[in-house]
Amino acid sequence: MTTPSTYCGSCFCGAVRFTVSGAPEAMGYCHCESCRHWSAGPVNAFSLWKPECLRITQGADHIRTYSKTPDSVRQWCDRCGGHIFTEHPALGLVDVYVAVIPELRFAPEIHVHYQEARMHMTDGLEKFRDVPLEIGGSGERMTE
Template sequence: MANGETYTGSCFCGEVQFTVKGEPAGMGYCHCESCRRWSAGPVNAFTLWKPEAVTVTQGTNNIGTYNKTSNSYRKWCKTCGGHIFTEHPSIGLTDVYAATIPEFPYHPGVHVHYQETVLRINDGLPKMKDVPREMGGSGISIDE
């Protein structure tokens, strides 16, 4: 993917639209209980971006925010309830859910919080106990 490419994303109904530009800082799957409950699924596919790479282009006033902790500000559309992204100020990144940017070439590189998994995935990707050390985690890998 070229460094300057822009991809368009939206909530479920399209009221909130946004773009991501450039390349993400990382991509993968999160297995933590919090992401599972928020996404209503057994695993969450994420793309991590610098905040300046994410621009809301429509529906700014239609975005709701919920933060269970100061580490995550989860955003959703007030019309359809569709989840959009999560701001992570403590690590300086925004998690744009891979499913919300359908044309983006998603290539996961890691599974995080795999110790909490409820769905084992044998895909050969690294499985982290929590998150990489540079993101404040233990950096410990675990077996598939």
């Protein structure tokens, strides 16, 4: 960490390095099939940042992208295959995967797409069927 609000991160091999500055707009868990498939895990831990908070400091030429839908532009390193970001153009935010920012204190606030959960979590956080109303979802909450 270079300052209290700047965090350094990298892909799996370190070819792509970046910083995020300030504070994330939101942190939580996504249970959607796309995130689960992409992360090869039962749930994805996300941190959403304004694009101007993210700065690639090394290896931009190693970043590749894939868009299954226009809602998400997933990015990874072409050397190690390490997943690093997902741009969400409609939201004007980028998901920097929590696992690639080792010094960021993960403080999840919500679960999204909980109706698709394969790993149910009892943690007292709000669980949304899809996403909150203010970002285009139904806003419907689910019980633990």
